[in-house]
Amino acid sequence: KNEVEQSPQNLTAQEGEFITINCSYSVGISALHWLQQHPGGGIVSLFMLSSGKKKHGRLIATINIQEKHSSLHITASHPRDSAVYICAVSTASKLTFGTGTRLQVTL
């Protein structure tokens, strides 16, 4: 079992839908990252969280340290949100990635 599990692995949504991607981890962490990898391959950092909730535009990320769980929400999804979303957790000297969630938003 991976230390970082994401669900779902694949997600198809229609434009305008509210989307949730989940990340569960099994170790104590110092920070959790959400990354977006575009179809062209580039990787962008969306959020870095150690507690609570962060919002940036239509994206919201939450983390529950006690439950070892984080969610990434996308409101009013758009085809340009189509990408792979990757969760990563950092401990004292290790950064571990989830396998990613492939999101496809259709018109």
Add this chain to the structure above:
Amino acid sequence: DTAVSQTPKYLVTQMGNDKSIKCEQNLGHDTMYWYKQDSKKFLKIMFSYNNKELIINETVPNRFSPKSPDKAHLNLHINSLELGDSAVYFCASSQDLYFGSGEQYFGPGTRLTVT
């Protein structure tokens, strides 16, 4: 003005060769990373390096070595290339208070193909 740049973007080489990938960041960050993304798109950290400390993922073969001539550069040297080294390699930088605590800025990636 590119924040994190990598060269080359594509690298095709034969087994047994030695190659380097260069990475430069102009963000003034103190920590740089190398990642490998395999054919299944799974990202794995290889190294992280700041002025004081090199942290190596224990699964990385010692044919791979990071070299940092200064704070803005972290190059990746690979000796005796093998077919299994074919992957996309990403460089990243961040300003970390502690390991992994900073927002990471990624380079565009280098696609290495070993034939």
